[in-house]
Amino acid sequence: MSKLAATRAAQVLSKAGIAFTAHVYTYDADADRVALQAAEAVGAAPSCVLKTLMALVDGRAVCLVVPSDRELSMKKVAAAFGGKAAQMMKPADAERSTGYRVGGISPFGQKKQVPTAFEAAALTEDQVYINGGQRGYLVRLAPADAVACLGANSADLVT
Structure with a gap:
């Protein structure tokens, strides 16, 4: 098995x-x-390459999957999880929580699976690219497959 095929993300998929x-x-x-x-x-296209971001909503860790060319709305992030306030997770905390290094964080196979939201606009793409854990x-993969695998909600998360 290649090193890449052995990532937790690839194994989960x-x-x-x-x-x-x-x-x-x-x-x-x-x-x-x-x-x-x-x-x-x-x-x-940047809209097809999705970035994985870790945040805190009312102090609880959450995972966000959004197009690489868009910016998060913290107000929308909080609303997507039924919270009042959201903030980005510190990089060291994101690494500790996911078991991945920043720049290689995947929503698949995280050390501690947390609630995940997928930007709704990305579901209109036929295929998307998401970090594979390195x-x-x-x-x-198909965005609907990613959402199903993650048990994610889809929501409007970006500005």
Whole structure:
């Protein structure tokens, strides 16, 4: 088994019977916006390459999956989880919670599975790219399959 096929994210997708393809690219930690750099690297529209963000809603950890070219609305994030206030999770806390390194955080196979919301607009895409659990590794799959695998809600999360 290759190192990439052995990521927890790839294992979760495989075990769930979710069809996906792996895409490897050169990760640039110095890019202004890493997710946009990933979209360019794989030749995909930024709206099809989704970033995984970790946040806190009323102090509870949540996972957010949104297009790489969009910004979160913290008010909408809080509302999506029935909370009053939302804030981004500190990078070290996100790494500790997920078991992944920032830049390689996947919503699949996190160490502690938390409630997840998927940007509703991304569900209109035929296929999306989501981090596969390692920097420079994306998985391409149907967004509906990703939502089903994660048990995620879809919501309007972006500005």
